[in-house]
Amino acid sequence: MSGPAPDLLARIRALITGRRTAWAFALVPLLLAGAAAGVVGEAGRTSSPLDSLPRDADSTIAAELQDRLPEDASTAVVLFTADQGKLDPGAVGALQGAVDDVRTQLELPPGPPVTPSEDGTAALAVVPVPQVGAAENAELVGELRDSLDAAVPDGVTAQVTGPAAVQADLAAVFDGANTSLLLTTALVVAVLLLLTYRSPVLWLIPLTVVGVADRLAAVLATHVLAAVNIAWDESTIGILSVLVFGAGTDYALLLISRYRDELRHEENRFTAMAHALRRTAEAVLSSSVTVVLGLLTLLLSLIPSTRGLGLACAIGVLTAASFVLVVLPAALVVFGRWIFWPKVPRVGQQSLVESRTLWHRVGDAVAVRPAVYVVGSAIVLGVLALNVLRIDTGLGPADQFLEKPEAIAASERLAESFPAGTSDPVQVLTRGNAEQVLSEVRDSDGVRSAQVSRSADGITEITAVIDAAPGSEESTATVIGLRAALADLDQTYVGGTQAQAVDATDAAARDRMVILPLIVVLVLGALILLLRSLLAPFLLVLTVLATYLASLGLSWLVFTQVLGFPALDVGVPLLAFLFLVALGVDYNIFLVTRAKEEAAAHGSKAGMLRALTATGGVITSAGILLAAVFAVLGVLPLVVLAQLGVVICIGVLLDTLLVRTVVVPALGVLLGETFWWPRRVSGDHRDGVRRDAGAGALTPAGRDGRIGG
Template sequence: MTHRPAHAADRGPLAALLRTVTGRRTAWLVALLPLLLAGGLAAALGEGERAPSPLDTLPAGYESTLGTELAAELPADDASVALVLWTATEGQLPGGALGELGALAQEVGAVGGPRAVRPSEDGTAALAVVPVPGGSATDVAERVTELRENLDEGVPDGVEAQVTGPAAVQADLAAVFDGADFRLLGATAAVVAVLLVVTYRSPVLWLVPLTVVAVADRFAAVAATQLMAQLGIAWDESTVGILSVLVFGAGTDYALLLISRYRDELKRVADRRAAMATAVRRTAEAVVASATTVVLGVLTLLLSLVPTTRGLGFACAVGIVVAAVFALVVLPAALVCFGRWVFWPRVPREGDPTLVEGRSLWRRVGDQVAARPPAFVVGSVVVLAALAAGLAQVSTGLDQSDQFLERPEAIAAADRLAESFPAGTSSPTQVVTRAAAGDVLATVRSTGAVLSADVTDQGDGVSQVDVVLDAAPSSPEAEEAIASLRAELAGYEDTYVTGTEAQAIDARDGAARDRLVIFPLILALVLVGLGVLLRSVVAPVLLVATVVATYAAALGVSWWVFTGVLGFEALDVSTPLLAFLFLVALGVDYNIFLVTRAREEAEAGHGTRAGVLRALTATGGVITSAGVLLAAVFAVLGVLPLVVLAQIGTVICIGVLLDTLLVRTVLVPALVVVLGDRFWWPRRTPPATATTATTPAPAPM
């Protein structure tokens, strides 16, 4: 059997591109040059750098943010504070220990001179305040580490020294990301490699997509951070980690779709280059539609009030574009350079059977769905609704002590400090003002729930009052105290209440505002995108509804996991938004892969009912593999001991599995079978022909 390469007869820009990508003389250039160029640029430029700002993670326009911005005008605006806590290893502090601690406190630069050390009333602990010069997170971490080493060397017998306070928390947070890029990249690559080997059952093939996606990931990280540095867009340590996971997950999904179609085409034609040209042509629409949906979705984060959230949206958009280009251009060229043997030991040959046998798993699933579609629709909806029941109990706003999966010294010391000193000592509230400091101080001291208040910094017409509240951090009482302070100080011009407690309250309110604005916009963009792709009204509405139901179920199940298994008491304020964004954008991907194939089969004369069953059979294996892989990749975020990343990864992992194994496999096909041609309304599809309506489905991709 001989075939003329399909692309040889084509004309136009796409045909020219395909000839270049798959050509005998050009394929190796298309594969090698981008990989070398991207790798060289990534190595030469490195990731972008920027000086962090205290405003990076604060919602714009809120009082705590305005207070932090005003505090930057103070003479000591570049300094942070560490609290040194000395505690007796047994009973009370040894006699004479306070004198030694006073000398040690002066040696490490504590505030207050000879009176730097403040003993507790119970005699079991003592406290000193040590200014820590500001700078980058790395600089602060180095100074806190040096402080801890000096304290350990000079501490008297029978006394233990610990460091807490804002500087220590910042240092311990920075420690979370020490080597994080390497650990996260290594774990992600390992997961992808294992799943690719399992999927293809080949000792060679997996190396090609993994290499292409790995280079795309590094290039995306460098390109995104360099662009953000030039444009003045903020990002933090977690941005590159989430970007890497997204690029690996989406890039590998696109690769699975392409390679599966390529293998299918190799069974139809002798020329592997013609087979690849057809595979690219048939998968490009789905991949481009998927990538466009995700890019538009993540770009909605540019409307967030939080600078680093806006940076995450920008970085992810860059990453998806890079992943799609590498998957549609570099990967096809790389694969055709090797020939059919790259699939060894399951090498596809021309003339191999391409029809699914009756025992095919996905064909059996489709037949079961087609036999009782209303029952499967109702059953799927009931399951999703039951899983979503946990939504009624979800609360947001993690305590500072709950931000870490592993308990660092700063958090442990803060809890111990609260046993011997007023609860608010470890995290004082700040009032920053341009008004008369004395008047503001008097008003603060007269406010209920305030244990102490002192002016700690003044200059250039700005004053800062540090306030110790008589309430445990992150408690309802502390929130009421902040509200009372703000109400009492409302009459003073340019006077703001800030600090950790006030910032947490404002962050929660800012996150609620972001959800109110961004959720509807994401849904609207996805609806419009699906409408343009499918030229339908009914199909996009149903597909988006299924994805939203998946998100609700995933968040409900995750809440039970977090509270019942992992012991979390709340979600981080950013978790619902980021989980919704990625689940909707990525969840729609699998529906796009299924429905575009169903439309292709229907327009080929199989009709809507048979078309969706053929599409399920054809795409079942690859989409399930892609979903499992994407879920595993996002679960890798748990290698970083930061609760917010673990939560985001867990919700997305559960959501992707639900979408892959239930929604896309059962619910969507059942809906299509129930509605028939109405699913495509107002678009019309050709009626099924007698010869094709009963034709078995094509081989799985």
């Protein structure tokens, strides 16, 4: 192929890998990225309660109306319990004095009086706290807890729960978490790179390049999100870092593997890198563009923070791919072959595709009985996928933490002496007839009590205490019944944590219906454009979908039988699908682009097996590394991130060790040239035979289509 575009690309590759210019492409981007991270830094923002609420949902409109009321406040519920037996008869008065003193000290608004329980073992006080950002709320709740501990009389324990306290404990999960997550991720990547390359030096180069790319991605992503006014939350940058390290290191492994192979044929390392970059760029660009398009589908989500995550991660993948294709090759050629020490590649050594590695032997086995491997693998994946039918979704507040915080422990204790819903009441916001709404709320099933809590500018807030515990099926039924009772009343909306959970479940279902098919279409379209084929992309997408369902089913077994999770968070299926399908396509692209290249000289069957030999090691290393990186999400004591990490970890391992090394090669061998239909990739070759160019005779390319025959 010739023309301006290829000539331009060739000149760019020559500059990146040139003897006189490589140092500039290696050093300048690293310095600029370091300056951006150090001088500009990440953009800041004040989080809003609306960040995680679905657009136009009932609870979201209720929250918006609450923002318009004076003294916009959240609620902290203070639970006082006797250390032994019942509270002393005069304890309630002393506790009221302690609460009043703390309110004055922290400049908090007044609230209802301290209420003792019927069993006499506990009392509670509702303390309104200002509606502020997550960090300020966490600090305020911390001060409230410290002040109450010092103020309560001996023999009484004070615990703080309620929406404000739950949010504070949730924020505590992310206090310093992104730094811990980044350091843990970098450490895992460093160890796995060291084990992969078995070189005391080489691993430092890709780790440094990807690490700097990660910091630049965080700066770019937050400033872009701020510029376009899209929300992001505490977990966004953490997941962004995991994805940048995972995808960036995968791309680096592919480039370095090809570079090392080229060094076995080419004495000049600059020429070798130019060849490696030309061969690798197509796979990396195709993969990264496909992943980015998949991530951008999250912009269609109803949840603002999910939209922010999609855009941030898309920027991260583009940054990682750019650094791997520009900075990494330049940095590698600046140094000599010695960076591979002690296993320095030399001209004349056997190339990877010709070596009799484990993957060569796997290819030989697959070539003998491809149908058996396809059917057997399909049965394994199908059995694992059956567990998907048993999955329950929806985590209650008490199920969101790996370690039970004070707010959850206090809420559980409160339910022993008061109505379970006292710690987290339902809020009904209305612009209509407040008296009529209040009457309907009080008459609704499951509502213990209701009263007007605030009113201004034609907006009335009604607080309703329900019998059911937060997050229970009964609380969901109460909210649904309450909405049905109020359905005929104009401009009346049911809000609060329970209502938000109901709306989040509905929004997650809608997002899956809209976004999942779109991801599949985009991935299929990208593969069709890349391979200029129809059957191969269809089969590859089927393998990715099978991997996703199998990983979800196996993960459910792990969650229920090992980790004790009662349900799957409603957002996990979508995010896991996105990351597994998009990243699973990476390995498909790595394998089939090499198979297409090898097929031109060796036929489609032999080409597929040669591609397995050439890429099996790097794909396995990349898959294990990516699985380990996502497993790092488990360092955060939050169930949703732990679940996401486990599903992706299992899915990537299934994809790497079974689908990409057995199923796809077996399909390629079984179908031969038909695998690429309607395209022909074998040139003058037939599957399993090689045409002798000089005599025109047909000579065997390998017994049963195997390599090295």
